[in-house]
Amino acid sequence: MEKIPARVSTGFEGLDKVIDGLRIGDNVVWQVDSISDYRSFVKPFVQRALTENRKVVYLRFAQHEPLLEENRRITLYHLDAQSGFESFSSEVYNIATREGEGVFYVFDSLSDLLSAWATDLMIGNFFRITCPYLYQLDTVAYFALLRDNHSYRTVARIRETTQLLLDVYNVEDRIYVHPLKVMGRHLPTMFLPHLMSGNRFTPVSSSVDTGQLVRYFSGKGLENAKRNLDYWDRLFLHVRDLLQEEMDDEEKRDILDHLCEIMIGREERIQELARKYLTLEDLCNIKARLIGTGYIGGKAAGMVIARNILLQDPSFDWQRYLEPHDSFFIGSDVFYTYIVENGWWKQRMEQKTGEGYFEIARILREQMLNGRFPDEIEEQFWRVIEYFGQSPLIVRSSSLLEDAFGNAFAGKYESLFCVNQGSPEERYRQFREAVRRIFASTMNEDALAYRLQRGLEKHDEQMAILVQRVSGSYRKEFFFPDLAGVGISYNTFVWKKEMDPRAGMVRLVMGLGTRAVNRVENDYPRVFPLDAPSLRPHSGGSDIRRYSQHDVDVLNINSNEFETIPANTVLSGDMGIQSEMVGIRDHESEQLLKERGRGGEERWILTFDKLLSETPFPAIMQKMMKTLEEKYDYPVDIEFTTNFTGDGAFMVNLVQCRPLQTKGRGEGARVDIPSKLSLEQILFQTEGNFMGSSIAQQVKRLIYVDSEEYSRLSLSEKYDIARLIGRLNRISKREDCPTVLLGPGRWGTTTPSLGVPVRFAEINNFLAIVEIAYTTGSLMPELSFGTHFFQDLVETDIFYVALFPEQEEFLFNVGVIKEGENLLPALLPESARYEKTVIVRDVEKEKFSLYADIVSRKVLCYRSVIR
Structure with a gap:
């Protein structure tokens, strides 16, 4: 038999009769004209609760006067709404969990949250996750909304969720209570307005009282047209109106500051740049292309700010070289709304705990790949599809913490190409799937490990999204830009003595930029310092063919898919590429083909030599990054595409700019490399080909994966080695x-034949990683300057070195590792069968050290004590 909830008093016997009393589990929402009216119903409720020895908790977060006086019998919590939706909601959730069952709650006016969150949507979300949890805990809770401060949609969401919704009207000092929803009970006059007189509540039946109420309601209703809009929209309508008027500088500055606080992000240094380089008109234009509400996130903010910095630079005509953008933005509030709408908030709270951090994340990730969006969000998604038509899109993560000073989150979240072909419905489904996948990527293990390692696991991490038109041209059945790349304005990871780290560096590819930001398989993008573009970082510089880009990433319009095609197909085919600008003819390969009866076939090597030596491209890229670095007052890291416009002219599309995370020990810091060592002492030595500043560090453990043994393993066993x-x-x-x-x-790598396919979270605790080249097979390092892998190494302060056997200074003495006891069976008994492949040696007694000197470019790992 179903249990009937116990009755509870409102503190007014007359009101109890009107609504048949309160029930344990009730959430009561009061719509009022003023806080004083709300207070007049709170105090009797609390007094009665205390008389009945109930536990009362008051949650204080608003700017209005306190609802209750200090009382040792009332538990008071002060909350900070400015901390953000997730932090605030999590704190309320945790308070309710700690306080347990049967507690009576009083909340300040929810309308006050608008000053912190600037959107009705999130107030509705807060209520939808808090109300059911309090109901589950058998509490009774009072909430208030100020009338006409919220959209009809928000009030409707609250009405759907709460157990009681009561309107309170103050008409010429006469108080009327009109129950709009009372769940689970019904009386003949319950849903009529009731006039309050002392402790009596009388249904309104006289024509005089009805007439007064009608006049009052009709007068209030004149402004109600705006209530179809969220507070967010009303705010921007007000800003648009103000822009039509004369405003003094202080007023403009105040409004600009407020909009930057609610749109750009919470990090002060990014906000400062936004306030300096964005105008009210810029922010209104962003709003016009914003799906939902909230922040546009770090990636989008960096792109918008950087473009404005350049376009406002009086020293250079950036309009001539900078490709315009017409991006859309999905606000960060959509991410939380997606979670709330699908009923995942409780799991979100469980995921925030130490026990559930990774485990619940795996469950959430799968769920987030298949959730539904609110109808009004789906309608706005159609705006994007209809605007871009069949132009290819890239849907990019732009989280709150991403691309900030101190945290890049490089490659931790998904960014997805939508080739965007087919019917409108097909294109819509492809776009919606991309949004889901990016939201779900917040629960990726690498992203979670990154946040945990950097002490960010408790921070709000809302996911906004940047939607950009793919830069490029149609070439036969393909679409791609001529060039794409990554640039860093300050390169502490120089590989030659001649280079100036202040000059910066670029990593350049043909086609889509995926091969610039990722470590690509069996490929070598062109990496060059901007002060000496002809320099190449790899060993074996004479073998240009081997150390070049062999494949190009493109979008296939016919198959509606991302595709990789041979670079030679692009350069030798009729695709409108200025082949001589980016490549050189491979006459040696052409002669070999001719000897085999395949004469007439063109063969090209992608070198970019002419572009770098005969055009202003290197100078333009250096000027761009130096301008941004100066305004950021910090080194920067950019992503870009480049398209030729004819006669060698080109335009650059700046798609991303963020502070460059560096953990160097100081440019020019010297380390004296020990000399006169015996071969038995040296584990490895080399010159150049390392990333990291000078280092002199003791080493206690060596872990070595043997190349021959690894090559013999099956595919599944190679993945076993990565997990090991x-x-x-x-x-x-x-x-x-x-x-x-x-x-x-x-x-x-993602290809086990090229190396060990570890995730970064599986190597992030090591002091140094070493990649060893083997002339046979495909086991070759790729110096990853500028990639996401590179950024991870920098941020985590992991030293990196590549060993190339053909280099003059190369020495690798594998016997030094193999001569000792392999601790793998003792440390991981379940993996003992791989002891021939993976050798683990503790070397503290041999006094191993790792030395590197940034000036001489020498690296040495050796032992002082020989076994």
Whole structure:
């Protein structure tokens, strides 16, 4: 038999009769004209609760006068709404969890949250997650809304969720209470307005009282047309109106500051740049292209601010070289609304705990790939589809913490191309799927490990999204830009003595920029310092063919898919590419083909030599980054595309700009590299080909993956090795056990034949990683300057070195590792079968050290004590 909830008093016997009393579990929302009217119903409720020895909790967060006086019998919590929706909601959730069942709650006016969150949507979301939880805990809670401060949609969402919704009208000092919703009970006159007189509540039946109410309601209703709009929209309508009027500078500045606070983000240094380089008109234009409400996120903010910095630069005609953008933005509030709408908030709270941090995240990620969006959001998604038509799009993560000073989150979240072909419905489904996948990527293990390692696991991490038109041209059945790349304005990771780190560096590819930001398989994008563009970072500089880009990433319009095609197909085909500008003819390969009876076939090598030596491209890129660096007062990291416009002219599309995370130990810091060592002492030595500043560090553990044994493994066994390295990583903390990891080819590749396919979260505790080249097979390092992998190494302060056997200074003495006891079976007994492939040696007694000197470019790892 269903349990009937116990009755509770409002503190007014007359009102109890009108609504048949309160019930345990009720959430009561009062719509009032003033806080004093709300207070007049709160006090009797609390007094009666205290008389009945109920526990009363008052949640104080508003700017209005307190609802209750200090009382030792009332538990008071002060909350900070400015901390953001998630932090605020989480704190309320945690308070309710701690206080337990049967508690009576009084909340300040929810309308006051508008000053902090600037949107009705999030107030509705807060109520939809808080109300059911309090109901579950058998509480009784009072809330208030100021009448006409919220959209009809928000009030409707609250009405759907709450158990009681009561209108309170103050008409010429006469108080009327009109129950609009009373769940679970019904009386004949319950839903009529009631006139309050002392403790009596009388249904309105006389024509005099009815006439007064009608006049009052009709007078209030004149402004109600605006209530179809969210507070957010009304705010921007007000700003548009103000822009038509004369405003003094202080008023403009105040409004600009407020809009930057609610749109750009919470980090003060980014806000400061926004206030300096964005105008009210700019922010209104962003609003016009914003889906939902909230922040546009770090990636979008960086792109918009950087473009404005350049266009406002009087020293250079950036209009001539800068491609315009027409991006859309999905506001960060859509992310939380997606979670609330699908009923995942409780799991979100569980995921925030230590026990559920990774485990619940895996469940949430799968759910987020299949959730539904509110109808009004889906309608706005159609705006994007209809605006761009069939132009290819890239849907990019732009979270709150992303691309900030101190945290880049490079490659941690998804960014997805939508080729955007087919019927409108097909294109819509493809776009919606991309949004879901980006939202779900907030629960990726690498992203979670990154946040945990950097102490950000408790921070709000809302996901906004940047939607950009893909820069490029149609070429036969393909679409892609001529060039794309990554640039850094300050390159502490120089690889030649001749280079000036202040000059910066670019990593350049043909086609889509995916091959610039990722470590690509069996490929070598062109990496060049901007003060000496002809310099190449790899060893074996004479073998230009081997160390070049062999494949190009494109969008296939016919198949509606991302595709990789040979670079030679692009350069030798009729695709409108200025082949001589970016490549050189490979006469040696053409002669070989001719000898094999395939004469007439063109062969090209992508070098970009002519572009770098005969055009202003390097100078323009350096000017761009130096201008941004100066205004940021910090080194920057950019992503861009470039398209030729004819006669060698080109335009650059700046798609991203963020502060460059660096953890250098100081440019020019010297380390004296020990000399006169015996071969038995040296594990490895080389010159150049390392990333990181000078280092002199003791090493306590070596982990080595043997190339021959690794090559013999099956595909699944190679993935086993990656997971094994991850387990060793967890027990090799840098502070207690500084560890050097050595292995064949590329760490973190997605192709096991090229190296060990570890995730970055599986190597993030190591002091240093070493990639060893082997002339046979495909196990070759790729110096990843400028990639997401590079950024991870920089932020985590992991030293990196690549060893190329053909280099003059190269020495790698594998016997030094193999001569000792392999601790793998003892540390990880379940992985003992791989002891021939993975060797783990603790070397503290041999006094191993790792040295590198940024000036001489020498690297040495050696032992002082020989076994």
